[in-house]
Amino acid sequence: MITGLVQIRRLGEHKRGENERFRRHLKTYRYVERRLRQIAEEIEAQVDCLACANCCRVATARLLPRDVERLARHFRLSVEKFKREFTEESEEEGLILRRDPVRGCVFLSGNECSVYDVRPAACVDFPHLVRGSGSIPSRMWQFIDRACYCPIVYNTLEAWKEETGFSPAPR
Ligand code: SF4
Ligand code: SF4
Known part of the structure; x- marks a missing residue:
């Protein structure tokens, strides 16, 4: 789990293109919404928001x-x-x-x-992964930006990629 904010910013920016491809991947992949929310919930439980507060500074x-x-x-x-x-x-x-x-x-x-x-x-x-209306793919565009400053979002996207068999290399 990566929680350092400098690293999150660097990796989130670096992975913008990959995360855009993942957004398209989710539109075609048959996933179970409940399972993705459960993964997000598990990650949320491991991150200490009081040690971070980055969303309150950035968003x-x-x-x-x-x-x-x-x-x-x-x-x-x-x-x-x-x-x-x-x-x-x-x-x-x-x-x-x-x-x-x-x-x-x-x-x-x-x-x-x-x-x-x-x-x-x-x-x-916030960050609208576990609690949020609309399907996950319909909200993915927000997560690409949030992955640049929120450790919960960054780590959740990485876990979702693994769960859905997404290949990071561009085709
Ligand atoms: S952004 Fe929301 S949670 Fe953060 S300090 Fe302001 S009111 Fe509180
Ligand atoms: S940026 Fe993400 S991890 Fe940091 S306080 Fe906000 S919700 Fe929690």
């Missing part, structure tokens, strides 16, 4: 209206005031939690989430 946290309402209530703020203080608009994703390009999410404190119990659904489900 954006998309907000649903119910996330905003819950967080605003938590801070005893009106929805409008919460949005002004803690959110921003992203062209691609809509409303997201405010973030600093270096420190990451506004609610990240050290390696811990300061709003853990009321964090957005997107954070609860």
Whole structure:
């Protein structure tokens, strides 16, 4: 299991082409979705997210209206005031939690989430391997980027390749 973030970044970038081929492979291979999720679950259980927190630094946290309402209530703020203080608009994703390009999410404190119990659904489900709607192949495009910064995703893709008999060499 590889968990070093520098190594994950290097390997994830190096394997972008291979992971794109794996994405196509999954579309044709007859796999059991439950088995792939089970593999992801086993890997998730072995990785200590508190020692990592990389997603909170690197990725954006998309907000649903119910996330905003819950967080605003938590801070005893009106929805409008919460949005002004803690959110921003992203062209691609809509409303997201405010973030600093270096420190990451506004609610990240050290390696811990300061709003853990009321964090957005997107954070609860992250990295969307075990918990996530839609079939695994339909979400594979997200995993290629995430394999460059999330040890759970990187190691899961490698385990899925083995499980499905994927050959890394281009044909
Ligand atoms: S809300 Fe918490 S879990 Fe979500 S990105 Fe921010 S620090 Fe991470
Ligand atoms: S979900 Fe991935 S990137 Fe986020 S803390 Fe856990 S291992 Fe790190």
